Amino acid sequence: MYQYTNQTFHTHNFDQANLQDGELNNCTFEKCTFRGTSMEEMTSTGCQFIDCDFTGALLNASLHKGSAFTNCKFMGTNLFVSKFEQCKMMGSDFSNAYMDGITLLGGDWSYTNLRHTNLSRQDLRGIKLTEADLFGCNLEKSDIRGADLSHVQMGQCKLKGADLRDAKLDGIDLKSLDLQGVKLDVAQAVLLARSFGAKVG
Missing domain, CATH: 2.160.20.80 (E3 ubiquitin-protein ligase SopA)
Structure with a gap:
């Protein structure tokens, strides 16, 4: 298990990485790629993901509290039984994402696909x-x-x-x-x- 707190990543490539079962707290990711990344059961709290690409990533059973995913790509992403509490998702694209069992508690999902x-x-x-x-x-x-x-x-x-x-x-x-x-x-x-x-x- 890993933990990142108050860290900033810009145009970082996390493609195909193993980021399962970790914690991200108050981190910022801008224009980063998570294509095909294993992120099952990870938790984000108060994080910002700006213009990030999660195409084909595995986010099943992940938990997000008060995080922002703005203008992100979730094409073909596995979001099975994931949970988003009071998150800001403006402008993100969920084309062909697997979202069965997902939980959306409040938040701002304006302009999403x-x-x-x-x-x-x-x-x-x-x-x-x-x-x-x-x-x-x-x-x-x-x-x-x-x-x-x-x-x-x-x-x-x-x-x-x-x-x-x-x-x-x-x-x-x-x-x-x-x-x-x-x-x-x-x-x-x-x-x-x-x-x-x-x-x-």
Whole structure:
């Protein structure tokens, strides 16, 4: 097991390295590469990863608390049963990432690419997803209360049984969504009715 604290790495190559079961505390990684790196069961706390490449990395069962992964690449990354608590993920790309069993507790996931991700039965309360791409995501039976979904791409999302009460839905074409079994609050129901041309009030 290794531990890095208060260290800074710039354009460092960690490709194919064995970084399993370690701890990163308050470290900064800028434009570093972790392609194909073994990072299972590692923990990051208060770290910053800026423009880093995790393509094909193994991050399964990893835990991240208050860390930032901004404009990072997670293409084909294994994130099975990983956990992100109050992390900032703005602009990161999760194309073809394996995310079954992932836990997202709050945080800022704005401008991320999460297309076709299985987020069913997730606790997504209060999470910020502004302008994220959730095209084709499975959000069935997820608790999305109070989340910021402003201008999110939600085409072909599966929403049956989801709870959207108090979520911000600005800029979303509600008419295009299959809202069968979805819980809405009164204000959202009014928005939906108006989107179909109804005069409410």
